[in-house]
Amino acid sequence: MKCSINREIDTLSSLKRLNGQLSCAVIQGLDLTEADLDWKNLECDGTVFMGCHFPTGVDEQSLRRRGAMILPRFENLPYEPYRSALYSREELMQGWTPGHDNSVDKSIYDHFHSKGGNEADVLEALAQRLHDHAVDDALRDLLEGRVEKDGRKKVVAVMGGHGTPRTDPYFKKVAHITRQLTRAGYFIASGGGPGIMEASNLGAWMANAEDEELDTALQILARSPVYTDPGYMSRAQEVIDLHPAGSSSLAVPTWFYGHEPTNFFSRHVAKYFSNSIREDGLLAIATYGIIYAPGSAGTTQEIFMDATQNHYGTFDWISPMVFLGKKRYQEDTMLFDCISQLAEGKKYAEMLLCTDEISEVCAAIENYVPTTA
Incomplete structure (x- = not known):
């Protein structure tokens, strides 16, 4: 038939x-x-x-x-290639304790690493591709409103350094930005790891919290500032225990960087084996804009990938590119000026902003009217 x-x-x-x-x-x-x-x-x-x-x-x-x-089914795998839903924090962290990490997440990473990572044999590679296809499909269900029954998501992504400490001023700024945007009805997406990615999901999780409660959460996290510090994940669990019913957001991590922990503050986790699919996809779904906090080479790559999508209208829409950090993007580097020059004569030229102000970042997103390429 x-x-x-x-x-x-x-x-x-x-x-x-x-x-x-x-x-x-x-x-x-x-x-x-x-x-x-x-x-x-x-x-x-x-x-x-x-x-x-x-x-x-x-x-x-x-x-x-x-x-x-x-x-047919694949046997003896720690993951399900034909899964029908995204991961949750609870599923990935099953088996984790403060004293030892026997989590599902680590089990899958260990398997991925033992199979050669991106150099896996043909059957393992096929299983990984089927898995990532299933994650794509489940992500589409979420973003189109079929999971939370709330209509199509207004996705805003946040990019920035994975090594940004929890004590960094930009960590706090990003958390306040994503909390405000979540309150305004936007759906926050991050790369799902530590640093700025964690701050993004944290702010969304704490959308219904008071300022003092967010400050307390930041103080708890600051006791283990970077992901290699002892107690790093336990501090996150402390915050979850204080605020178990956080608001919804998305993390899009990868086992390619499996040594970095998936942060605890996203309700939905679209975790991939292929980093290239993950990076391009995260940029593509952010139809209501992307915020760039200070980062290094990875963030720089994402800036130019996003600019390319906007420049050529790859996914039919163009959206704001908001650079958070004048020192990083206008003094230490020429990234903002470079993108501004590239955008001359294009619609997205009017959607570029470089600022250090939380209110200006949020206004740039909230004032955006969806624009076709």
């Missing part, structure tokens, strides 16, 4: 609603052992089963003869 539309099914409740009419459905990563289906008479022409568990006795060859495609 040639299917014009493929229905994506990733929950048993969605499967049940089909009443056995599975033609042109893509069944993603489900345990079907308890599914109430008449397997012998199932309509499955054009159906794709991706990594599903079948009940004992189901004749998979019969399903194929009736038009189904079955993509």
Whole structure:
């Protein structure tokens, strides 16, 4: 059967609603052992089963003869290539204690490293690509409002140095900025690691907190300023324990930099194996702007990638580029001047700002009207 539309099914409740009419459905990563289906008479022409568990006795060859495609499961992996949802902090940190890190996150990183990282063999590489495709799909569900049932997200990304200490003034500034933007209805996305990335998700998490509560959280975190310090993750857990019901935001980390801990303050974690897919994707989803706090080579690369997307209208929209840190971007480097010169005659030239003021950063984002390329 040639299917014009493929229905994506990733929950048993969605499967049940089909009443056995599975033609042109893509069944993603489900345990079907308890599914109430008449397997012998199932309509499955054009159906794709991706990594599903079948009940004992189901004749998979019969399903194929009736038009189904079955993509088999991968065995003995610490991750699920066909997962149907993003990660959560709780899932990734399962097994972690202040005394020892036996987390799922570390287990996957150790596996990735043992398989050669980006030089994995063909089957491991295939499993990783399927996993990253599944994360892409789950991320789309979140951003289009199907997960939190709140409509399409107004995504603002924040970039900056992974090594920025929790005691740095820009760490505090970023937390205040993202708290204000979250309160204003924007959805904060970061690279998911330490430094400025953690500050971004922290501010979003604390959106409903008072100023004094955010200051207390910053003081707790400051006792272990950088991610190599003893107690770094325990300090974050202390803040979570004080404020367990934080607001939603997104982290987009990668096991390519798996030695850096995924920060604790994002409700949704789109963690990838491929760093290139992760970096380009994070910039692409930030349709309501990107804020650049001081950073080094990685942040500089992201600035030029973002400028390229705006310059050529790669994803049909252009959006603000806000540089937080005049010293970094206008004195120590010529990055802001370089991007400004590049943007001359283009729509995004009017969406460039370099400032040190929290209010000006937020105003630049909040005053933005979505603009097509």
